[in-house]
Amino acid sequence: MEAEATSAKPDEIKPDETRQAAQAALKTPFAPWRDPAAVPYLRIRNVVKRFGAVTAVDNISLDIHAREFFALLGPSGCGKTTLLRMLAGFDTPDAGSIELDGVDIADIPPYERPVNMMFQSYALFPHMTVEKNISFGLEQERMPKPERQARVEEMLALAKLEQLAKRRPDQLSGGQRQRVALARALAKRPKLMLLDEPLGALDKKLREETQFELVNIQERLGLTFVIVTHDQEEAMTVSSRLAVMDHGQIAQVGTPQEVYEAPQTRFVADFIGDVNLLEGAIAEIGAQGVETGVEGGGLGGVVVTSPDAPAQIRASRIPDHVAAQGVGAAIEVALRPEKLLIEKHDPDAAAMENSAVGVVEDIAYLGDMSIYRVRLPSGRVMKASRTNRQRTLAQTITWEDEVRLSWDAGAVVIVAG
Secondary structure, X not given: XXXXXXXXXXHHOXXXXXXXXXXXXXXXXXXXXXXXXOOOOEEEEEEEEEEOOEEEEEEEEEEEOOOOEEEEEOOOOOOHHHHHHHHHOOOOOOEEEEEEOOEEOOOOOHHHOOEEEEOOOOOOOOOOOXXXXXXXXXXXXXXXXXXXXXXXXXXXXXXXXXXXXXXXXXXXXXXXXXXXXXXXXXOOOOOEEEEEOOOOXXXXXXXXXXXXXXXXXXXXXXXXXXXXXXXXXXXXXXXXXXXXXXXXXXXXXXXXHHHHHOOOOHHHHHHOOOOEEXXXXXXXXXXXXXXXXXXXXXXXXXXXXXXXXXXXXXXXXXXXXXXXOOOOOEEEEEXXXXXXXXXXXXXXXXXXXXXXXXXXXXXXXXXXXXXXEEEOOOOOEEEEEEEOOOOOOOXXXXXXXXXXXXXXXXXXXXXXX
């Protein structure tokens, strides 16, 4: 995701920016984390949280920049919600510090923090109308009525709720209630907006539509959002960057593209999207084969042996921390199903590097694509996806067909075994 690049503070950004200014800003990708001089807006330093003998958050450090839409992603029990609750002030860290805009907020109670949280349940007042729900927090702060009314009208327009202002929550759909909860949380103009699984109660199609609405609202207001989710697709759709968490620790931080295309661990490769993992060992490392960063590395430098492929696998690069283990080190090869070419096997064709022959065991037709499960002679099952580019009722590759899977050296991701 890209957003407008600007030096203005979040609360100085007006939704009615001129089109010319917005277009000029969009020419520069939003990536403050790549600027060594950029000062993080939210600093989390060595934060620890224990519940009895269980360490829910284990010495986490993380920098989040102003106007980021940052996602905390991971399976249930990984510590992401506990970390979010500490940002909100509902839980207190046992160790470490949390700074927001240069101020340590670890000891500030929730009601005094410039932070708002939108809960999964939405927590709307059932007896109040939409506009009263949005207005409630402003009334508690004793905002003057004219200013309060103007803010409520702004939030109604922002969330596209103008026609629903007089309705109560039980007269709204799930998506409409979600927008009311968001508008109420945003009405107080928090420095930091926290979202705890905000779309979990919505059906798939509505959830996808609402994801883009969330992004548009966040960009228009110029606020900093932190969302907790276990849904990989949701995290990759809305976030500028994401942190994958596992057992209370951060396994990897990066843009959605970096985390998907260059996972640093087996856990990240397996958790984000669909992947084939093949066990193997490093057979050869060429001079140009070591990767020094996400975009670094050379071509044709790494050869891997695997019992699941009849020929050696060549990779275009290998992370430097894996290469340091040297030839013979146990590794795993990660291959995304969409990176594999699947075609009927020709026994007379010459053997190919980066290929494997197997038999189609299962097919899942998903409309826009088909997923093939191919069993190799070793017994390993690999998945390959194929885009259905043409309208047809017949499968060109079907059950029990012998097929060849092949892939480019650049599609091979190597992680430590």
